[in-house]
Amino acid sequence: MKVIAFNGSARKDGNTARLINLAFEELTREGIETELLQLAGRPIHGCTACYQCFARRDRRCALDDDIANECIAKMDGADGIIIGSPTYFGGITPEAKALIDRSGMVGRANNDMYKRKVGAGVVAVRRAGGIHVFDTINHFFTIGQMIVVGSSYWNIGIGRNSGEVEGDEEGLKTMRDLGVNMAWLLKRLNP
């Protein structure tokens, strides 16, 4: 079993990555393979609304000029998908939104290709707007017949500078609980 996570931050190995890695520790403990793909420095552009994915239905985006198809293939091959994003002006990052729009449209064009995979959003925030980011990510999972796994709080960690999230005890516990719950669910869905 495998969980693929995408870090939509423009900052590699920052707070969002640290939060995802805490969930990963628990998944690894349960024998589940993990992979983190960080979008920082790997450009991905938004959907151009060409609708070629619906014409072709080949599980790919028609625009093969960035990492979107690599991301889509990794989602297709995984049992669980984590999408992480820091909060930028009360919303998700442009990179995370591009990933959601491109992979989401290809998923819809191909009979909900992520159907019944397990999904979770992970959010870093300095002060406000994190819940909106969390909700936005969950829209991707729930429109595609995915199963969203919960934790002991909404999956949000607080910090500004890289690493500051390590001081948010409750945020760290939330991510560990998320990893435990995700492993629990994955094992029951894939006995």
Ligand SMILES: Cc1cc2nc3c(=O)[nH]c(=O)nc-3n(C[C@H](O)[C@H](O)[C@H](O)COP(=O)(O)O)c2cc1C
């Ligand atoms: C362009 C930009 C916009 C931001 N907007 C917000 C915001 O609306 N609310 C907030 O609490 N923090 C905001 N922040 C702070 C980040 O969410 C915070 O530093 C987060 O921990 C960064 O995660 P990262 O280390 O994974 O990049 C913003 C940061 C940047 C660079």
